[in-house]
Structures are given as structure tokens and as C-alpha cells.
Amino acid sequence: MNALEVKGISKAYPGVRALDRIAFSCSRGSVHALVGENGAGKSTLIKILSGATAPDEGELLLDGESYSPGSPSEAVTAGVSTIYQEFNLIPGLSVAENIFLGRERVTRGLLDSTSMRTEAQALLARIGAPIDVRRRLSTLSVAEQQLVEIAKALAVSARVLIMDEPSATLSDHELTLLYNVVRTLSRDGVTILYVSHRMDEISDLCDTCTILKDGRSVCTRRVAELDRASMIRLMVGREVDTRFPDRRGGGKAADIVLDVSGLRTEQRVKDVSFNVRAGEIVGLAGLVGAGRTEVARAIFGLDPVVAGEISLAGRPHRPATPAQAIAAGIALVPEDRKTQGLVLGLSIRENAMLPTLASICRLGFIDRRQERARVAAVCQELAVSASSAEVPVGTLSGGNQQKVVFGKWMAHDYTLLILDEPTRGVDVGAKVEFYRLIDEIARSGKAVLLISSELPELLGMVDRIVALRDGVVTGEIAAHGATEESVLQMIAR
Incomplete structure (x- = not known):
């Protein structure tokens, strides 16, 4: 059964048609790549899926049922969480406080910090993140903050997790950790919609791929059916010479x-x-x-x-x-x-x-x-x-x-x-x-x-x-x- 279905979604702004009848589906527990050139419509589609904006036409289905979030909080309640490039976290709070931000545990009218710390530690352990939940968020690396965002999504039982350029600021070691977490969540039945410009990680990490161009869905295929060259050609609509300029001898004898x-x-x-x-x-x-x-x-x-x-x-x-x-x-x-x-x-x-x-x-x-x-x-x-x-x-x-x-x-x-x-x-x-x-x-x-x-x-x-x-x-x-x-x-x- 498909976890998420996008049927004929369109969205227009003054002077530009951002999305034009986008259609694809993501099976449950899959890692589904969403790729395209800048301006292809990825950000607009993410905003619609996360409840930040409404489509002009079309339909969304979540586990076979109609899904039309009126706000990001409604999307989260329905089971769709989004991790943006700019994290939605508060540096001055602890890891546990960030994970339960807006959904704090209260016992007899008092904040139950012990319960939140225990649950937060369990969520981080589920994704193999050895982070002390008492630490202030500002002391964490970018990769660790990203893991906190993932734990935050799991705290609300996310069925679909949208990750927008999650690897953009990570080192090679941190990338390995991220990939392991994504694979763990996929095995647990969480559907990942993975937005990335990196062709190599799409090939290594994702099961299926939807390619957007100029606001339209060009195709949805299994990643195994697409090599790097064909993926780029479908994205840009032409052959692209990805070789770097020949820099040999550049500037060495100059002042x-x-x-x-x-x-x-x-x-x-x-x-x-x-x-x-x-x-x-x-x-x-x-x-x-x-x-x-x-x-x-x-x-x-x-x-x-x-x-x-x-x-x-x-x-x-x-x-x-x-x-x-x-x-x-x-x-x-x-x-x-x-x-x-x-x-x-x-x-x-x-x-x-x-x-x-x-x-x-x-x-x-x-x-x-x-x-x-x-x-x-x-x-x-x-x-x-x-x-x-x-x-x-x-x-x-x-x-x-x-x-x-x-x-x-x-x-x-x-x-x-x-x-x-x-x-x-x-x-x-x-x-x-x-x-x-x-x-x-x-x-x-x-x-x-x-x-x-x-x-x-x-x-x-x-x-x-x-x-x-x-x-x-x-x-x-x-x-x-x-x-x-x-x-x-x-x-x-």
C-alpha cells in the first residue's frame, strides 16, 4: 500500500506556475528521492505536503485516506513531519525540551522533565544517536542537531518524514551516520521523502525517484533503472557536460x-x-x-x-x-x-x-x-x-x-x-x-x-x-x- 499519493497537484503564483499537475506515489517504508533543478518546484511541493500552503487543485492521500493539512501543526498531527535545511529548534533549550517543544509532558499541572528526558533518550537510542538529552542544543554539531530533529519527528509518530537537503552541511563521517539513520527508519516502516542534489547519495540510499522539471513530474522510476547521466538529462532536459574546467597551469607564475x-x-x-x-x-x-x-x-x-x-x-x-x-x-x-x-x-x-x-x-x-x-x-x-x-x-x-x-x-x-x-x-x-x-x-x-x-x-x-x-x-x-x-x-x- 502507498503511504503517500500525490494526484494532480498544481500551484500558481503571480507570473509563474510553480506546480503543474504533479503526480507520484511513495510506498510505505521506502526512501523516495525528489530531485530537480533549482526552480523545478520541489520547495513548493514540500510546503504543500507540510501544510505551509494549499494547492490550487489536486488531491493528497495518506495511507489511502484524504490528506489536506491546513497548517504545519495539522500535518504533524496527521503523521507528516518535515526537516528543513534551517532547523526548527531553539538553541537555548535542552535536547529533551526541543524534542517535546509544544508537546511538553505535564503531570498534575507540573512539567514532567524526568518523563521527557526518559522518552527523549529512548527516541535517540532508536536511531543510534548517543546524545545526552540534558545538553543545551547550542553545544551540538549540525549533524547532532539534525538527529534531534529526527527524534522530534518520531516523538509524534511520523509516518512520512520529508528531509530537505539533509546532507548539505555534513562531513563524510556525519553522512554515514545520517544514511544509517535513514535506513533504520525505513526498516521500521517510516516513509522518507528525500530531497537532494547529490546524485551519488540518491543512487546509494534511495529506492525510487521522482524527477521534476519546470513544475511538472517528468517521471517516477526505481533508482536502479537510472544511471547518473540519464537522471541529469531528465532533470535539465539536455545533455550536460559535468567535467570540470581544465585548471592546469592556472596563475602559478603570477604575482x-x-x-x-x-x-x-x-x-x-x-x-x-x-x-x-x-x-x-x-x-x-x-x-x-x-x-x-x-x-x-x-x-x-x-x-x-x-x-x-x-x-x-x-x-x-x-x-x-x-x-x-x-x-x-x-x-x-x-x-x-x-x-x-x-x-x-x-x-x-x-x-x-x-x-x-x-x-x-x-x-x-x-x-x-x-x-x-x-x-x-x-x-x-x-x-x-x-x-x-x-x-x-x-x-x-x-x-x-x-x-x-x-x-x-x-x-x-x-x-x-x-x-x-x-x-x-x-x-x-x-x-x-x-x-x-x-x-x-x-x-x-x-x-x-x-x-x-x-x-x-x-x-x-x-x-x-x-x-x-x-x-x-x-x-x-x-x-x-x-x-x-x-x-x-x-x-x-
Whole structure:
């Protein structure tokens, strides 16, 4: 029997038809992948299934019975829980308090903390998560917080668990733990709707797969019937060359643009030294918590430097603010585009002009003609999918939001581009376009510092890899000829 059936679901917003008669079903206890390019309709469908929004037409069935949640709480009560990329947890509360948030155990009018801790520990034990339920949530790693979210779903007897990009921020060890939990839940009869851009994990973890394109369901097949190439072709509607640009020889003989020596900050960075030359892409590799993002934050003026030296184009560089770093010629695509790279309530136009707006102002007035021309160039060059540049950027898919984050630097005269997880949560077709763009930026003479948790991405895109562990450089290697094993040996020393 099917646990979940989606029958002819459609949803339209002003200027765009987000879903067009989507139809598929998930058998009970299966791990069912939902894949598609950014903008294919995955997020809208998740919102409908989780009760956050209502469809315009169509029908949902849960274990053969009509299912039409009017709110997320109604969906949870019916047995459908969703774990989003941004967790719905409270850092200041304990693990047990988060698991039973809104459903606290009460005995004779008093909060029964002992009962909640006992039940919470049992739920975590069910998925093999050895987490002390008395710990404050803020002390947990991202992977541990994700396990708390799963336990929270089990606390309400979830029959269908929707996981939206659950592996996006996890290390290889944490991925193994996540996969084991998913397989355990599947054996216990929980149906998993698994949303991911990672082709490899879909092949390894999922039983069936529904592919969406432009708001329509292209097909639903057993994963065993689909190889990587055919899956990508169905997603994007064309053949995609997934090879990385040939970076051999890039920038090695050019002048040093960024030179970092003995860098130490208040957060995680203890002793980091490396350089980046003009026209070169240098990658920072390391496990979660190694200090990669903190290095970028120090260079961009977000975190104070405690010791060491940074020079930019031969001049001392110690920015006190991001504005000073931007003025010095540095651009940053941050790890979290939603909270650090964009103002979600503003339009595409307003976001795209943030770093360079002052350059087209005269006597306090914005030159609207120049503004429109620059924004149009960004949208055209990066193929931003939107009905107009006045659309709020928060309504765009993740991939299109990332294009705007890239695009806002196109008119800025920078010498160093820092990219922190630039393709996280981006579909395979958009990734290829980002790789092409990054390669072109380097070939134009810019220096590029690329931080990525995906070793194939580092090996394919950069000229040199600098490995970090616990805030210290543990090695450096030329990317050409390196292997995942050789890089792992450096970051795991």
C-alpha cells in the first residue's frame, strides 16, 4: 500500500506556475528521492505536503485516506513531519525540551522533565544517536542537531518524514551516520521523502525517484533503472557536460595577491599560512569546525585578527569591517546566502546593486538607467530565472538566489574573490554554470579562494589545496594529480 499519493497537484503564483499537475506515489517504508533543478518546484511541493500552503487543485492521500493539512501543526498531527535545511529548534533549550517543544509532558499541572528526558533518550537510542538529552542544543554539531530533529519527528509518530537537503552541511563521517539513520527508519516502516542534489547519495540510499522539471513530474522510476547521466538529462532536459574546467597551469607564475602568515583569530583559527596568486584558484579543505570559514571571515573584516599578518597585493591588510575589505578589493560569497549574502525582502535589483550602489549615485540620486543596465546584465549573464528584476529575492529558488549573490559582485572592481561553499544546495546544471563562471573569473586575472566540503569539487576546480585541521594548516598539495585519499590524509592528521 502507498503511504503517500500525490494526484494532480498544481500551484500558481503571480507570473509563474510553480506546480503543474504533479503526480507520484511513495510506498510505505521506502526512501523516495525528489530531485530537480533549482526552480523545478520541489520547495513548493514540500510546503504543500507540510501544510505551509494549499494547492490550487489536486488531491493528497495518506495511507489511502484524504490528506489536506491546513497548517504545519495539522500535518504533524496527521503523521507528516518535515526537516528543513534551517532547523526548527531553539538553541537555548535542552535536547529533551526541543524534542517535546509544544508537546511538553505535564503531570498534575507540573512539567514532567524526568518523563521527557526518559522518552527523549529512548527516541535517540532508536536511531543510534548517543546524545545526552540534558545538553543545551547550542553545544551540538549540525549533524547532532539534525538527529534531534529526527527524534522530534518520531516523538509524534511520523509516518512520512520529508528531509530537505539533509546532507548539505555534513562531513563524510556525519553522512554515514545520517544514511544509517535513514535506513533504520525505513526498516521500521517510516516513509522518507528525500530531497537532494547529490546524485551519488540518491543512487546509494534511495529506492525510487521522482524527477521534476519546470513544475511538472517528468517521471517516477526505481533508482536502479537510472544511471547518473540519464537522471541529469531528465532533470535539465539536455545533455550536460559535468567535467570540470581544465585548471592546469592556472596563475602559478603570477604575482601574489593574498598572503596570509601565522593567522590567529578568536574563533578556531590558530596558525594559518598560505597565499593566492593572480589568476589562481586555491582551495581550503577541512572537516566541519576546521576553521575554514573563520579564515574567510578574518580576511573579509568580520572577525578580528589576534596575531599574524595578512597582505593584499603587497600591502598590509587588517580590515576592521567588511566595508573596508570591499574598498580594498575583496568580494565574498558567504556560506549562508539567506542570512549573510542577501536581504530576502528586497528585490533582485536591490540585492544585485548593494555593493556598488554608491558608484551610480549623483548628488544623492540613483542613476536608474545605469542601475537597470547593470541588473539586466547580471540576470542575462547568470541566467537568473524570474519574471522580473523586481521580484523579491526571497521567493527565488536556492540556485537563483545564489546567482544573485554571485551577480552583485560583477560590477565591483575586486582583486580577490572568496567563495565559501558556493555550490551548496545547487542543482547539477547550475553547478556546471558556476564552475564555468569561477574559471572565467580566475582566467581574467582575479585571485580566487574556494572553500568547499566536496572533495571532487576541490580536486576538479582548484590549482592548489591547503588542508586545515583544528585551525592549523596540516599540508598543501597541487590539485592536479591529487586524490581524495591524499587530501583526506592531510585533513585527518
